[in-house]
Amino acid sequence: MIEDMLRTPAAVQDAERHTAHNYHPLPVVISSAEGAWVTDVDGRRYLDCLAGYSALNFGHRHPTLIAAAHAQLDKLTLTSRAFIHDQFADFCRELAALCGKDLVLPMNTGAEAVETGIKVARKWGYQVKGVPGGQANIVVAEGNFHGRTTTIVSFSTDEDARADFGPYTPGFRVVPYGDLAALAEAIDEHTVAVLLEPIQGEQGVVVPPEGYLPGVRRLCTERDVLFIADEIQSGLGRTGTTFACEQEGVVPDMYLLGKALGGGIVPVSAVAADTDVLGVLRPGQHGSTFGGNPLACAVATEVVRLLATGEFQRRSADLGERLHAGLRGLIGKGLVAVRGRGLWVGLDLDPSLMSGREACERLMERGVLAKDTHGSTIRLAPPLVITEEEIDHAVAQVAAVLAG
Ligand SMILES: Cc1ncc(COP(=O)(O)O)c(C=O)c1O
Numbered sequence: 001m002i003e004d005m006l007r008t009p010a011a012v013q014d015a016e017r018h019t020a021h022n023y024h025p026l027p028v029v030i031s032s033a034e035g036a037w038v039t040d041v042d043g044r045r046y047l048d049c050l051a052g053y054s055a056l057n058f059g060h061r062h063p064t065l066i067a068a069a070h071a072q073l074d075k076l077t078l079t080s081r082a083f084i085h086d087q088f089a090d091f092c093r094e095l096a097a098l099c100g101k102d103l104v105l106p107m108n109t110g111a112e113a114v115e116t117g118i119k120v121a122r123k124w125g126y127q128v129k130g131v132p133g134g135q136a137n138i139v140v141a142e143g144n145f146h147g148r149t150t151t152i153v154s155f156s157t158d159e160d161a162r163a164d165f166g167p168y169t170p171g172f173r174v175v176p177y178g179d180l181a182a183l184a185e186a187i188d189e190h191t192v193a194v195l196l197e198p199i200q201g202e203q204g205v206v207v208p209p210e211g212y213l214p215g216v217r218r219l220c221t222e223r224d225v226l227f228i229a230d231e232i233q234s235g236l237g238r239t240g241t242t243f244a245c246e247q248e249g250v251v252p253d254m255y256l257l258g259k260a261l262g263g264g265i266v267p268v269s270a271v272a273a274d275t276d277v278l279g280v281l282r283p284g285q286h287g288s289t290f291g292g293n294p295l296a297c298a299v300a301t302e303v304v305r306l307l308a309t310g311e312f313q314r315r316s317a318d319l320g321e322r323l324h325a326g327l328r329g330l331i332g333k334g335l336v337a338v339r340g341r342g343l344w345v346g347l348d349l350d351p352s353l354m355s356g357r358e359a360c361e362r363l364m365e366r367g368v369l370a371k372d373t374h375g376s377t378i379r380l381a382p383p384l385v386i387t388e389e390e391i392d393h394a395v396a397q398v399a400a401v402l403a404g
């Protein structure tokens with residue numbers, strides 16, 4: 001195609017003109033997608049190896065999910081929780097069963113699920129544990145990413161995310177991720193929860209040392225503290241099991257879910273916990289106009305059913321091995337480390353070669369979309385519908401970029 005006939009450059013400029021610059025997207029303008037592939041306004045195809053930060057675990061426009069959305073659009077889209085609708089019960093029952101918990105509380109974005117978890121833990125602390133009013137604390141990890149609200153950025157250790165957004169919400173203690181001794185030290189009689197990602201996604205797909213999550217579970221049980229697992233990015237099949245915690249045989253007191261729960265169609269998040277925890281909320285104490293709406297429930301129920309088959313978890317485990325093996329072969333050839341679980345990988349580039357951003361731009365030119373983080377790290381999280389051939393293709397493109 002003749003360069004000056006491309007629509008992309010003008011479309012990129014257009015997209016920037018009337019928006020706050022709170023993102024620095026790759027210069028690709030996507031207009032359609034199917035499965036693991038997206039197509040831009042100039043008809044060029046790209047293998048999507050970010051999958052909406054795991055919001056697209058089932059690929060773009062999974063036929064079952066699209067059919068559920070279409071059918072629901074023709075019947076009922078919103079009621080608010082002032083009334084009950086006919087999609088609500090199935091969603092809550094089936095998601096609770098998938099989580100092995102009594103109850104769920106639906107919200108919309110991941111950050112809202114995290115906020116919900118924090119509120120529930122504090123209320124549980126005052127009403128069940130007996131913490132004196134206003135004294136509750138929650139222990140979190142360095143390098144965390146739980147969202148963007150003022151409370152959540154209050155305990156971020158990433159200055160870009162946090163600086164100049166104070167005054168900050170008190171009541172959080174930050175300890176090094178993976179350090180059980182530091183966690184034990186930080187917990188006191190006013191601690192109501194430990195809030196952790198079982199694998200830190202935004203930090204670069206950082207997997208904690210073996211035994212850490214069971215250790216956190218043990219400490220929380222011994223000290224009467226809730227273990228809240230933020231599985232918003234790591235959960236729902238991404239790591240080869242339904243939840244990343246499962247891989248270490250750990251069951252938290254509360255799951256925070258989001259992203260893939262909405263099937264890449266609508267924002268759906270949820271908190272799942274047993275009655276002794278989520279049961280502390282009474283009418284009027286928490287809610288959301290859109291949380292648990294009929295369209296969201298119709299799509300998310302099908303997401304839960306797809307996961308209940310186990311097929312996507314198996315694909316992630318099996319294909320993940322192929323992806324990891326292929327990328328490990330590039331250590332010493334431009335990569336210094338490869339880590340992760342299932343179809344979720346953090347790649348550390350040799351920083352003398354190029355930045356993560358530069359590598360993602362070159363990958364884009366080769367038809368693969370990925371996202372950098374923290375300087376010289378790239379994250380790959382392709383849809384779980386990706387095939388073996390497509391994985392080999394992605395690895396070959398990474399190798400070609402590294403080879404210059
Ligand atoms: C672990 C984790 N928690 C929470 C969030 C926030 O989700 P949302 O962007 O939907 O608010 C994210 C988003 O990347 C995440 O990765």
